[in-house]
Amino acid sequence: MSISREDIEKVAVLARIKVDDEQVSALEKDLGNILDLVDQLSAADTDSVEPMAHPLDAVQRLRPDEVTETNQREAFQAIAPATEDGLYLVPKVIE
Amino acid sequence: MHNKSVAELSRELESGKISSVELTQQFLDRLKQEDGKYNSFITITEEQALAEAKAADELRAAGKATAWTGVPFAHKDIFCTNGVRTTCGSKMLENFVPPYDATVTEKFRQAGAVCLGKTNMDEFAMGSSNESSYFGAVTNPWGLSSGEKRVPGGSSGGSAAAVAARLVPAATATDTGGSIRQPAALCGVTGLKPTYGRVSRYGMIAFASSLDQGGSMARTAEDNALMLNVMAGFDPKDSTSIDREVPDYTATLNEPLKGLKIGLPKEYFTDQLSPAMEEQVRNAVKEYEKLGATVKEVSLPNAKLAIAAYYVIAPAEASANLSRFDGVRYGYRCEDPKDLMDMYTRTRAEGFGAEVKRRILVGTYALSHGYYDAYYLKAQKVRRLIQQDFANAFKEVDVLMSPTSPSPAFVQGEKTNDPVTMYLEDIFTIAINLAGLPAMSVPAGFVDGLPVGLQIIGDYFAEARLLNAAHQFQQVTDWHQREPK
Amino acid sequence: MQWDIVIGLEIHVQLATQTKIFSGSSTAYGAEPNTQANAVDLAMPGTLPVPNENAFRYAVMFGLAVNAEIGRRSVFERKNYFYPDLPKGYQTTQLEQPIVGPGYVDVDLANGETKRVRIHHAHLEEDAGKSLHETFFDELGHGMSGIDLNRAGTPLIEVVTEPDMNSAEEAVAFAKKLHSIVTSLGICDGDMSQGSMRFDVNISLKPKGSDQLGTRTETKNLNSFRFMEQAIAHEVERQMDILEDGGRIIQETRLYNGDRDESRSMRTKEEANDYRYFPCPDLLPVVIDDDFIEDARQRLPELPDARKARFKEQYGLNDYDAGLLSGDAKLAAFFEETVEHGKDAKLAANWIQGEFSARLNAEEKTVAESPITGAQLGDLVVRIADNTVSSAGAKKVFEALWTGENDNVDAIIDAKGLKQVSDxxxxxxxxxxxxxxxxxxxxxxxxxxxxxxxxxxxxxxxxxxxxxxxxxxxxxxxxxxxxxxxxx
Structure with missing residues (x-):
């Protein structure tokens, strides 16, 4: 199955990855090849098969509602690209 | 000393013939001197290592030493290490110093082991040749004499090359589709990928959460057992970690193999495998027969779909797992973003390498509106079929054996232009991750002077049996002791 | 032309747990920015979620309170989108298999009728952080926003109703009833000014009597009953104007500005995100067994409907008074404390709905913030009932209690000479x-x-x-x- 340039551009926006025209051409080929590989799936008969999300048939454990964390803002913000007054800074958010 | 195993080094330290500080210094010196040839380390932590060695010597003096106290090793650079740069092979995390430890890291600290540094890897563990690392390709210590640089396999290529080159006796690694076993095979070392959920994933940077599993690499099965003794266990911080008793994996290494039922999946012995490779694998199986095992052919009819299912599921999970690398809280942020969108799209375009971006885009596409059922849901159904194949096989046999990779180490650059050809490297390993089973790769011979790996696959939580089978094989063969020239 | 108004609500209810839904960070309100955001909340590489038991307990209690089926097996999914206040780049939420299935709530309307509003489902999810738009600048002078992730990971249940409401009045009555249920359950502090409950309103119009639903719009993030009422009125009028001019309603998300009584489009359906939901591989299915449900049932306090019936029965209140006093758990508790000390329930009811409520409203205080206790008001009621003070005198006593001049009713009466002559x-x-x-x-x-x-x-x-x-x-x-x- 092939993937169109428009699809690639759309997906790149969803994934927030900037791609230029040249990259789109390369991706058209590479992603097309990968999707061809993946298309083998369509041959499998999976009519009555339950999808499998996890290797083990286990169920979720729940955690007691107790505070276990302390303030480590200084350590975390020491590795942040931009902070001020304890806030992470990003280019203006417009709703 | 550099040729000694973890078990041997542990005994040397115990006997007092050498201190951990001396041993660590020897390894560090060798590492700094030799690694220029392989590029198997991204970060060498000399100061911390010597401090840990000193602490280990004190612990030993106080009579509190364990098997690992003072023994040098390395971490794949995917495990977060408090205060030590953790890059995951990516520009995105080039300067990322986590203020926390992965659970696996913490366990080795508690065991008193001495971490020499962080090993190179394919970026975000995506690759089978270690060529996608932002910190440069890793060179396989094998085949260098021919004048050609070969890949060590991937993604744990740094760990495999470092162990093969005797830079460290053991290293941690991770395996999402073959990333422990394939490099172990290509570098002639022994690697173990445990059952999904056996080793905590907390602090192990995620590629594909339902497939990723931390494991070990060393030259011997016994050392892998020592590694797993430290790594395995329930972790309340990982919801997918299994609360199940951890045996002493060294305790059963010497069990006789008489009566062991071995299955050979016929789908793994096809024309994708060169006759020379096949011969080595069949010879290894014959050794097992000599040890008293019986062999029969089994079938995994859906195994041929494993690559296709994997290249939907793994990229889909990765596409979400890697969304957190957005330039807001840590890691790379592009220069002078003109607005929020520009910050996101340039940060991620510049911070991620080509293979990572390809997989994010494939995963995004597979999950996007209109394709979810055809790709993601379908792949999950096929995943179930693959798991059932293994379940059926394990009704008949105790372990499965196959080649680990379709070919020995290839020359650098040979497959970088064609992602799909590269993906086929994992054709014999990927199904095991989809099912979540444990498996090992054990050195089992050579083709054209390059190592060949035998893959041994077990049922869920059968790590002890795999290690036992590998150890017994290593008592009657010396492939794992061969040293690259 | 005559129109039928069709309204459905989505309500985000912040759960009053001690810790976040997937980490052990505190959820206490009002901390310094990012001091309650740990490695998991910040989506540091390699970190993993572990769900909070109380979040599930509270969700199940809610389910039982709204007569709903409990999801015996619920599954978390990832809803993928990029936003600076969403650290993982996806929200962990439930979609196909929510914790609470279909249920209903009966709502008393002012005209004496009872309206049944069906609950489609309620699911558990994590809240996002906050973007603060006060102005920061980078070195080039570009405007920057500040991100506080203290709220990120606070557990929410999102309650989704069927489109069963037909007027702003019904929608507000339902919203108040829901507020009353969650505060009575103690699973939410109900403080709407702090965002503890937030309403999204789906509105469409159809020609009167038609059974074909019109195109709907969604007005997001209304955080008071008054804004909700205004926003509905505003949107109904906007849609009516368009339809009567022969126009078409565009399916879109709108933002309402309560201060200006204006709304604007946020995004249309065409621009809507492709959220790429899929089951979260870091989390396993949550299985709720009979014991868990039974335990939650044991924890259910008296709910507003039952309390109202009891107030009528036990205190002889009329339907109206009983309804008003039983709706808010804290007000109901205040009333009962007043009656315990003051005996005369009718008089207590009058004082609470009169002087007391007026004073709270005037000072924008909640019952919990009241400077006087139910016991004090009860003591005053005793003195009114036994003719010790006149009602004019009682108001003076109330004032003295409220301002904290003195905390003893009899002492105030003595000091101010308010005792009536009854000789x-x-x-x-x-x-x-x-x-x-x-x-x-x-x-x-x-x-x-x-x-x-x-x-x-x-x-x-x-x-x-x-x-x-x-x-x-x-x-x-x-x-x-x-x-x-x-x-x-």
Whole structure:
């Protein structure tokens, strides 16, 4: 199955990855090849098969509602690209 | 000393013939001197290592030493290490110093082991040749004499090359589709990928959460057992970690193999495998027969779909797992973003390498509106079929054996232009991750002077049996002791 | 043309757990920015979620309270989108298999009717952080926003109703009822000014009687009942104008500005994100067994409907009073404390709905922030009932209690000299004296035949009497004595 340039551009926006025209051409080929590989799936008969999300048939454990964390803002913000007054800074958010 | 195993080094330290500080210094010196040839380390932590060695010597003096106290090793650079740069092979995390430890890291600290540094890897563990690392390709210590640089396999290529080159006796690694076993095979070392959920994933940077599993690499099965003794266990911080008793994996290494039922999946012995490779694998199986095992052919009819299912599921999970690398809280942020969108799209375009971006885009596409059922849901159904194949096989046999990779180490650059050809490297390993089973790769011979790996696959939580089978094989063969020239 | 209004609600309810839904960070409100955001909340590489048991307990309690099926197996999914206040780049939420299935809530309307609003489902999810738009600048002078992730990971249940409401009044009545349920359950503090409950309103119009639903819009993030009512009125009017001009409604998400009574489009359906939901591989299916449900059931407190019935039965309140006093758990508790001390339930109800509520509203305080206790108001009720103070005097006592001048009712009455004179002999003497000074009025009264007019004329004597008694004469006794002295 092939993937169109428009699809690639759309997906790149969803994934927030900037791609230029040249990259789109390369991706058209590479992603097309990968999707061809993946298309083998369509041959499998999976009519009555339950999808499998996890290797083990286990169920979720729940955690007691107790505070276990302390303030480590200084350590975390020491590795942040931009902070001020304890806030992470990003280019203006417009709703 | 550099040729000694973890078990041997542990005994040397115990006997007092050498201190951990001396041993660590020897390894560090060798590492700094030799690694220029392989590029198997991204970060060498000399100061911390010597401090840990000193602490280990004190612990030993106080009579509190364990098997690992003072023994040098390395971490794949995917495990977060408090205060030590953790890059995951990516520009995105080039300067990322986590203020926390992965659970696996913490366990080795508690065991008193001495971490020499962080090993190179394919970026975000995506690759089978270690060529996608932002910190440069890793060179396989094998085949260098021919004048050609070969890949060590991937993604744990740094760990495999470092162990093969005797830079460290053991290293941690991770395996999402073959990333422990394939490099172990290509570098002639022994690697173990445990059952999904056996080793905590907390602090192990995620590629594909339902497939990723931390494991070990060393030259011997016994050392892998020592590694797993430290790594395995329930972790309340990982919801997918299994609360199940951890045996002493060294305790059963010497069990006789008489009566062991071995299955050979016929789908793994096809024309994708060169006759020379096949011969080595069949010879290894014959050794097992000599040890008293019986062999029969089994079938995994859906195994041929494993690559296709994997290249939907793994990229889909990765596409979400890697969304957190957005330039807001840590890691790379592009220069002078003109607005929020520009910050996101340039940060991620510049911070991620080509293979990572390809997989994010494939995963995004597979999950996007209109394709979810055809790709993601379908792949999950096929995943179930693959798991059932293994379940059926394990009704008949105790372990499965196959080649680990379709070919020995290839020359650098040979497959970088064609992602799909590269993906086929994992054709014999990927199904095991989809099912979540444990498996090992054990050195089992050579083709054209390059190592060949035998893959041994077990049922869920059968790590002890795999290690036992590998150890017994290593008592009657010396492939794992061969040293690259 | 006549239109039917069709309204459905989505309500985000912040759960009053101690910690976040997937980490052990505190959820306490008002901390310094990012001091309650740990490695998991910040989506540091390699970190993993572990769900909070109480989040599930509270969700199940909610499910039981709204007569819903409990999801025996619920599954978390990832909803993928990029936003700076969403650290992982996806929200962990539930979609196909939520914790609470279909249920319903019965809502009493002002006209005395009861409206049943069906719950489609309720699911558990994590809240996002906050973007603060106060101005920061980078070194090039570009405007920057600040991100506080303390709220990121706070557990929410999102309650989704069927489109069963047909007016702003019904929607608000339902919203208030839901508020009353979650606060009674103690699973949410109900503080809407802090965002503890946030409403999204889906509105469409259809020609009266038609069974074909019109195109709907969604107005997001309304955080008060008043804004909700205004936003619905505004949107109904906007849609009606468009439809009556022959236009088409565009399916879109809108933002309402309550201060300006304006709304604007946020995004249309075409621009809607492709959220790429898929089951979260870091989390396993949550299985709720009978024991868990039974345990949650044991924890259910009295719910508003049951409380209302009890208030009518136990205190003899009428339907209206019982409804008002039982809706808010804290107000109901205040009422019961007042009655416990004050005995007279009707009088207590009147004071709570009158003076007390008026004062709370005037000072924008919640019941919990009230400076006076139910016990104090109860003590005052006792003194009103036994005629120790007049209602005018009682207001002065209330004022003194409220301002904290003194915290003892009797001490205030003494200190301010508010005790009524109820000594009949003394009162009779005062009446005699006053009547003696008003012979014309006495004659006029006695000549009047109409009992209604006579009754009214009695008031003319009360002023001078109160003056003569310096405001301390018991008006009720004065009245009785007057009637007697004037000959009926």
């Amino acid at each position: 009949t002999g003394a009162l009779e003497a005062m009446v005699d004296e006053v009547l003696a000074g008003m012979p014309d009025q006495v004659a006029q009264y006695q000549n009047e035949e109409d009992p209604k007019k006579r009754k009214k004329m009695l008031g003319g004597f009360m002023g001078p009497l109160m003056k003569a008694s310096k405001g301390q004469g018991n008006p009720k006794l004065f009245n009785e004595i007057l009637v007697e002295k004037l000959g009926g």
